[in-house]
Each structure stands twice: as structure tokens, then as C-alpha cells.
Amino acid sequence: MQLSIPTPHSIIKTLLITVLVFSAAFGVPAQGEERNISIDMAISMGLRNSDEINLKLQELKNKQYSILEAKSYLYPSIKLETVSSYITNPPEGVTIKEGEFGYAPSPNSQFPVPFPDRDYTLINDTENTYFKITATLTQSLFTWGKISKNIEITTLDRDLKYLELVKKKREIVYRIKRNYALAVLFRENIKLLKQSKKVIDEILKDREDSYREGLINLADLLSVRSNVALTDESLVEASENYRSAVEALKILTGINSSQINLISNFKPGKPLLYEKDLVEYSLKKSPDIEILKKKIDQAEKYLSIERAGSMLKPDISLIVTLNITGQRIPVIGANWTDSWDTNLVIGIGTKTNIFDSGRTKYKIEEASGILSQAESAFENYKKLIKLNIRQAVQNIRTNYYRTLSKEASLKQAEETKKNAEISFKNSLITREKLGNAKLLLYRSEMERNASLYNYLESLITLEKITGKNESAFYN
Template sequence: MKSLQRMALAGLTTLLLLSPAWGSDDQKKVVLSLDDCIRDALATAPELGESQSDIDYSTSRLDEAKAYRYPRIDFLGLIGPVPQARGNQVWSPDGVNDTNRWTWFQRGDATLTQPLYTFGKISENMKAATHGIEVDRAKKEQRRNEVALQVKEYYYGLLLARELKEVILDVREDLDKARKKAKEYLEKGSTNVDDLDIYKLDAFSGEVDKYLEEAKKGEALALAALKSRTGFPAETSLDIATERLTPDEGPVAELPVYLEEAQAKRPEYRQIKEGLVARQALVDAAKAEYYPDVFIAGYLSGAYADKRSRIDNPFVADEFNHLWAGVALGLKWKLDFGITGAKVAGEQAQYNRLLSTKSYAETNIPLQIKKAYLEMKEAEKSIPATEEAYTNAKKWVVAALANFDFGIGPAKEIFEGLQNYARMRASYFQSVYNYKMALANLDYAVGQAPLEKR
């Protein structure tokens, strides 16, 4: 019996030693700061993978354009039947159309072409591809900024939902105390409380419960969205490191500083700048089609057919039994009636379209920056105002509850005080949220890179 107890004790000890996290949920929970969330989101964002594929595709286009500078070899191989040809260039017992005597021939033709000058067809396409890569890189940066902005929205939204839930729980606690006290006074026949006061408190209590469920739903949705955006599975126990929604950001610069900063950082500006160079290069490449290509070419041709006599006369060519080689300077000129002109017009239209986009961006990006800046300033001023308002409303609630406890204050004051406290406290946290999101929108509008400190 004692040996069994010792074995059981030893087994339990071994189990505890091998499973230090047994029964502990905290060790499984993933806790992330805002920077951690942004970093994970950038590492798993599918749209950034799409952007990288666009860059890789543009790089391949550049490699293709560069390859046109190098020699090109075209080879053609043939094998087939051919009539026999005996004799020489003067006499043969076989006729040209004699189908009674056949043999087989094998032939190979190789042409090497090295471009010398193409009037910009190669160089302009290389230029367009090079700047096209920069356009795609700027697009990827823009998407990175969009992902970071989305993460901030979810992160701050989760904090806001939790703060609002705490406000509602605080109000419900005070409301439950007031309802309990009011019912006691009503049972004692106090003239300070009537049935109407109970009805009002009960109605307000139902409204508080409704808002509490909405806050819980908002918290769950924000957490689920953050979990999805950071690439964690739905079953992961995820939480954020920040506990309170507070305006803890440092001082901000003046509006002209942000407008100037955007000129250097905003990815859209670089997209347009590089895109205009690329589009102009494509226009020039299309215009180059009006001109010829100068090249040097080498040619090698060999053919052999059994039962055909070899002809050595240079004036007589035998396509089925020979060995030829040569080199020449060539000129290739393609003349068409309207095709090249239409291509040039099409590329020019795309260039003009991008000029319109440039004008739009130069007008609307500063407007976007100004909007975010003014929203930030508005929220910055609202924070102390709403903080003072909810502080005074809290004093109102405390005084009303105290007076009601002493039987010298009406229940109406509690009801109105709690309503104003909840409204102003919620407005305070909404102002803090608006302030943080305005700064996030300002960073996005300026083109501030994620995780890069100012």
C-alpha cells in the first residue's frame, strides 16, 4: 500500500515538473504593444506580398529590356525528302521534277544579330522599366502605411471600447446602490421617493445594460480585427500591453512643417515623379519606332543530302547540300501606315493622364494633411474640457448620492448626475481616441514610415 502511494506521488511530481504551464493560461497568452502589432501586421499582410510581386514583375521587365542589348541567335533546323541530283552544274541524269528517285536532306540555319543603334528603342524601355520599379516600391510603402494606420485604428478602438465598458460598469454600480436605497426609502414610506423615481432608475438601468453589451461587442470585434490583422489564428489568446487610453504623445509641430515633410516622405509624390519619367520614356520609345535599327549580323547555313552531287560553282546555289557563312552590317526599317502613330498617341495619353493625377495630388494631399492637423488640434482642446466636465459631473453624482443617503436629496439628482457623468466621461475618452487617430492620420498623410520615430 505504501509502495503504491510512493509511486503515485512520484508520478504526480514528474507530471508537475514536466508540465510547468499546466493549468496556467497566462503563459499561453500573447501580449503585444502597438509597435509589436504593427510589426506583426507588416510581416503577414497579404497586400504587401502582392506589392512585392509587382516589384518582382517590374524587375523582370527591366531584365528583359536589358537583354535586348545582347546578341540574339535564331536557329532553324529542317529534315525532309528531296529528289536526287547527280552530275554537276552542266549536266545531270536527273530532272528537277523527277519523283522516281528520292533521298533525304538535313539543314540548319543560324543567324546571329547584334544591335548597334536603335534610336532609343532599347534605352528608353530600360529607363521606363527602371523607374517603373521605383513606382512599385513607392506603392508598397503606401500600402505599408495603410496597414499601420489600420492597426492603430483597431488598437485604439479596443482601448476605447474597454474604457467605455469601465465607465458603464462604474455608472451601473452607483445606479444599483441608488436603486437599492430608493426601494428601502419607498418601503419605509419616505416622502423623498415615489414610484416614479423607481421607474426612472429602472429605465436608466436597462439603458445602461444595453450600452454595456454594445461596449462588450465593440471590444470583441476590435480584438478579433486586431488578431486577424496581425496574422494570429482566431483561437490565439491575444491581448494588448497598453492598459489605459491616455493622451501620452509628445508635442507636435506646426502645420507648415508637416506640409514640407510630406513633399519628401509621401509615397504618392514619389509614385507620380517616377511614373512621369517612366511614361515619358515609353512615349520616346514609341516614337523611336519611326526610325530603323542598325545591327551587325552573322550567318551560318549548312545542309547535306545523300545521293546529291556537291556543286562548287559559286554562281549555282544548292539549298540541300552546302555550307555557307558570312557577316554583314544591316538596317531594319519597319514602315507602317498609322500603327506607330497610334501607339505614340496612346502613350502620350497615359502621360497626360498622370499629369492630371499630379495636379490632383498636389491639391488634395495638403488638404488631407490640414484636415488631420485641425482634427488633432480640435481633439487636443476637447480633452481638458471634457476631463473637467466629467470631473465636475462625478462630484455632482457623489454629492447627490450622499444627500440621497441622508434623505435630504431627491432621486432625480442621482439620475441626472449619472447621465451627465457617463456622457462626459465617454466624451473624454472619445476625444482621446480622436486625438490619437488624428495623429495616426497625420502620420499617414505626411508619409511617416511605420515604426520610424520622429
């Protein structure tokens, strides 16, 4: 019975290429004890412990304060201004002294009468100290809707932060599932590579014996030694990438254990996809779509604010001003109350643009452009999401049937190995040919694993796009 089996060099080369498909670089080690972690547990921990999600939550909280700030402009504000001054050389007052204008004879007295007959103070001497207190109350009465629009804009800002949080959660779930699956498949491939290593070592021993007996040349021996080196390289590569994938999972989930045992396996079934329904669902549930809608609303309100601030549209406010001025130091100054005055002014103020060199016009045009840009982005993304779903569905179906093909090849390799074992037992083939059959089986299983991973990744990619759990895409 003759078997058609690939050479060891081609098999090991394929094994190495398959391992490199899963190459990744992530994370740093953590400390603690070993824990059993399912995929659902990993997702739950990731959503709870993610620094990125916590940052988004803080941003969302901060936006609530922005809304309160915007609402505060609906209510009055009071500003207090105080001034305390000291004058080193205060101006002197004006006083007409007694007799400053001379003396006049008096018929009733032998002495002349001074004119004026006493001192007259026209302007008092200025004190060295001066104080001023001004309190101004301002209440907006009419602003052409600018305050209400600004409140709506800040509310939309908060809504945008919430949608960014939803989007970030989807991304975290995607990364956790991807790295979890990557680690599981690497773990299985490490087992296969260790088995391959054992087989290659046996083949090398046989080649060395044959070389010593002069049955093969040095090139044949070196060919197997090259395969041994390739196997060692593949095993180290797979082991390091497995560790890196696990460490990435620890960082994403916040797990502190030094070792984790991944207890979930992935065996998705046949895809069950209704592309039209997926598109409709995504258009309703996609955070990116909602973000673009909110940005359109914001742009419309920005445009309204700029138009409300155009020329000859005055803002009207109530202004109440209390002025208190004085010169002598309160309480300790002699007759200090005589130097203090109080005045209350109540008025209606207006503020409007008369001429701004076209600034308002340019702002309105800019706001109109932003609105047009947001509307275009929205329409473009609706088209893009259809394309993304189309490509995701294509990848899912292609990878599923590729996985079936690899499963069929794996079954064929299993049968080939069984036949090789029977042939070897009956001394029809050498141990090297039996080893090659085993290597073919291991290679087929690794290729099936790679295809299965690609299928799973295409499923979770569609989950990220639509927001539906990947389990809804197959039966």
C-alpha cells in the same frame, strides 16, 4: 442642497450613442496563449507578418527580373530552327539512258555505237527524307535609343513598386494604431458600462419598491426598465466591438494568441504643429508625390520610344544566318555527307515604318496625352496634399480642445458625484439621485474617451499623410 442631474433615460441613451461611435467589424479568432502587446510591438509584428507587405515585396522582386529582361536586348540573341521531313512520293530525278537517242555506225566496229554511249544522270532522284537546320544570330546595332529607354521604364516600374511598398507600410501602421487605440478605449468603456449597469439595477430595485407601495405609476417603472435594456444593449455592443477590434489587431499583426493584453495607453499632449513645415516635409517624403514623379518620367520615356519608332527611322541590326540542309539520314545513311550542304550568310538588316496609316502619329499623340495627364495629376496632388494637411491640422486642434472640454466636464461630473454622495449621506437626496450622479460621471468619462480617440485618430491620420511619427505632433 439641490442638484441638477439628468434623468436616467437620457443618460443611458447618451451612453448607447457614445458606444456606437466606436462600432467596427473586423477579423476572425486566432489560437494560442495570452500575450502582453505594446503598440510598438504590434507595429513591428505587423510590418513583419503582413501578407499585403509580403505581396508588395514579391512584386518588387519580380520587377527586378523585368529589368534584366529589358537589358538582355542589348546583347545578341540566337534562334535555332530545325525541320525534319519525310516525303512519301519524292519526285524522280532526270537520267539519259545509254542509247536513248539511238545508234550510229562505227567505222572501227561492225556493231553500231549507242548514243549516248552510257547513262548520264542530270538530276538525282529525290530522297524520301529532308532535313534543315537554321541558326540565326541577331545583334541590335542602333535602335534610336528604344532599348535604353525601355530599360529606364522598367527601372521606374521597380521604383514604383518600392514606393507602393512604402505607402502600404504607412497604411498598415495607421490601421494597427487605429485598431489598438479602438480596442483600448472599448476596454475602458466596458468597465464604465458595467458600473452603469450596477447603478441602473439599484435604481430599478428602488422603483419597483416604490411602485409596489403606490408611490409611482407604471410608466415611471417601465422607464427604468427601458434604461436597463438600453444598458444591456450597450454593454453587449461594446463587448462585441472590443472583441472585433482585438481580432482585427491579431490579423494585422499575425498574433496567434487566443487572448492579448494591450499594455499601452494613449495620452497625447498639446498639439505642436507648424503647418508650412509639414507641407514642405510631405512634398519631399510623400510616396504619392514620388509615385507621380516616376509616372511623369515614365510618360516622357514612352513618348521618346514612340518618336524613335516613327517613320524613316530604321533600326539597324547585324544578322548572321547559318543554314545546313541535307537529304540522307546522318551517320546511318549511305554517303550521307554527299547530300548535306552548309551555307553562312552575314548581313546588316534594317527595319522601319514606311506607311502605317497614321498609327505612329496616334501613338505619339497618345503618349503626349499621358505625359500631360501625369503632369496635371502631379500639380493637382501638390495642392491636394496641402488641403489634406490643412484639414488634418484642423481636426487635431479641434479634437484636442474638445478633449479639454470633455476633461473639464468630467471634473465637474466628479465633483457632482462627490456632492451627491455627501447629500445622500445626509439624507438630502434619494439613492436614485445619487445613482444619476454616478451615471453622469460614467457618461462624461465615456465622452472624454470618445473625444480622446478622435484626437488620436486625427494625429495618426496626419502621420499617414506626412510620414512623421504622430509623437512629433505634440509636446
